[in-house]
Amino acid sequence: MKKAFITGITGQDGAYLAELLLDKGYEVHGLIRRSSTFNTERIDHLYKDFHDPEARMFLHYGDLSVSSHLIKLLYDIRPDEIYHLGAQSHVRVSFDMPEYTGDVTGLGTLRMLEAIRKTGINTRFYQASSSEMFGAAPPPQDETTPFEPQSPYAAAKVYSYYVVKNYRKAYNIFAGNGILFNHESPRRGETFVTRKITRAATRIKLGLQDKLYLGNLEAKRDWGFAGDFVEAMWLMLQQDKPDDYIIATGESHSVREFAEKVFQKLGLDYKKYVAIDKRYFRPTEVDALLGDSTKAQRKMGWTPKVTFKQLIDMMVEADLELANRERTLLNAGYRNVKNRLI
Ligand code: NAP
Ligand code: G4F
Numbered sequence: 001m002k003k004a005f006i007t008g009i010t011g012q013d014g015a016y017l018a019e020l021l022l023d024k025g026y027e028v029h030g031l032i033r034r035s036s037t038f039n040t041e042r043i044d045h046l047y048k049d050f051h052d053p054e055a056r057m058f059l060h061y062g063d064l065s066v067s068s069h070l071i072k073l074l075y076d077i078r079p080d081e082i083y084h085l086g087a088q089s090h091v092r093v094s095f096d097m098p099e100y101t102g103d104v105t106g107l108g109t110l111r112m113l114e115a116i117r118k119t120g121i122n123t124r125f126y127q128a129s130s131s132e133m134f135g136a137a138p139p140p141q142d143e144t145t146p147f148e149p150q151s152p153y154a155a156a157k158v159y160s161y162y163v164v165k166n167y168r169k170a171y172n173i174f175a176g177n178g179i180l181f182n183h184e185s186p187r188r189g190e191t192f193v194t195r196k197i198t199r200a201a202t203r204i205k206l207g208l209q210d211k212l213y214l215g216n217l218e219a220k221r222d223w224g225f226a227g228d229f230v231e232a233m234w235l236m237l238q239q240d241k242p243d244d245y246i247i248a249t250g251e252s253h254s255v256r257e258f259a260e261k262v263f264q265k266l267g268l269d270y271k272k273y274v275a276i277d278k279r280y281f282r283p284t285e286v287d288a289l290l291g292d293s294t295k296a297q298r299k300m301g302w303t304p305k306v307t308f309k310q311l312i313d314m315m316v317e318a319d320l321e322l323a324n325r326e327r328t329l330l331n332a333g334y335r336n337v338k339n340r341l342i
Contacts, residue, residue: 001056005077007031007064007112008085012187013128015042017083017230018057022046024234028057029077031064031086042187064108070115074123081237083126084112087157090191091132094153095283106156113167113175124237125175127164130157131182131222131248131289139220139290142246143179150284165244174242181222181248181291183229184311186318194223194315197259202319204273205266206327212273215280217256220288224249225306225314235300248291249304258312265316 004021008014009030021028048055062069064086087105094101134141135150149155161177168175188195200212232247263270296302329337
């Protein structure tokens with residue numbers, strides 16, 4: 001049985017990837033942070049108590065800011081494949097917490113690679129690189145487009161990208177960068193713009209909220225479905241040679257269009273409910289992302305399956321279900337139920 005180690009297993013991508021690898025028969029080990037509240041909601045449905053002989057997913061406490069955790073875990077587990085997804089992944093927050101973001105999102109990758117080198121284990125390493133690295137570079141972007149990072153987050157990802165390439169060359173480690181464009185799902189964190197919109201629009205529909213405050217509506221993103229994108233991560237580590245790949249849908253839409261379509265699906269006019277709040281603007285913005293994933297298609301046979309419309313339908317339906325549950329509980333006399341539903 002192959003063993004995989006996932007950092008960021010409690011995040012959106014970590015949950016889809018853990019599902020995929022368990023389906024493929026892997027033993028899955030995940031790094032989790034100790035928290036005073038539960039942070040495993042996205043993977044609870046996959047968890048079996050480790051006393052259960054059928055358990056194949058195991059969680060280990062650790063943090064990307066502490067290298068001794070990572071060295072000890074890799075030495076003990078000796079995974080065949082490592083998917084490094086853990087990061088402070090919010091671009092706007094990286095302007096508020098630049099040093100922390102540099103430490104976890106940038107140096108965290110170096111710590112993982114050093115853990116591989118120091119333990120001497122034979123493994124394959126996937127790095128969660130990002131289209132944010134392209135920043136101000138005009139679209140379309142592919143593997144040859146120069147990086148022009150526009151945030152501390154993007155700068156930290158650029159550092160990680162190059163350190164992965166360096167360890168591949170210097171130490172012959174099987175390590176590759178997946179340069180993923182934005183990917184969304186019903187499991188997306190609620191402060192990223194797509195989920196913020198689907199959550200708010202469905203709550204507005206059921207009379208649970210009046211307004212939705214957003215920042216820059218003109219930014220354009222190449223939005224895909226996270227479930228499709230984690231398949232590309234796995235494919236990258238099944239190739240004969242390590243390499244770097246763009247993973248994208250090849251379609252770009254504005255935040256305004258996303259909001260318009262979501263409200264439309266609910267029979268509402270977004271203009272009546274969306275207001276602009278300058279606090280959500282970024283000191284420097286990434287105006288337009290549009291990926292060209294021809295290389296991934298040609299070399300690995302990867303193509304996205306879920307369309308933009310299907311993604312919106314999926315997210316709206318899931319959030320409508322959550323809003324309905326909230327409404328039902330409120331109607332039954334319960335209060336303060338919102339944060340207990342997910
Ligand atoms: P996410 O939902 O924000 O998940 C981030 C994960 O990292 C969570 O499991 C989080 O743990 C963990 N983490 C954060 N700080 C950590 C630390 N100090 N030590 C250990 N773990 C830590 O992100 P995602 O959307 O799944 O994205 C996965 C990766 O792909 C990230 O590296 C992101 O930057 C990158 N990426 C994402 C996209 C996208 O569109 N989603 C596109 C390109 C690249 P908690 O649950 O405890 O917070
Ligand atoms: O949803 P976002 O916060 O995603 P962003 O900044 O593109 O970053 C995401 O995708 C990256 C890949 O390109 C990942 F690397 C990264 O980890 C993360 O997953 O914002 C999308 C756009 C931005 O232009 C932002 O300015 O939406 C705009 N926006 C407008 N109003 C807003 C809002 N973004 C957020 N989060 N909240 C708003 O109210």
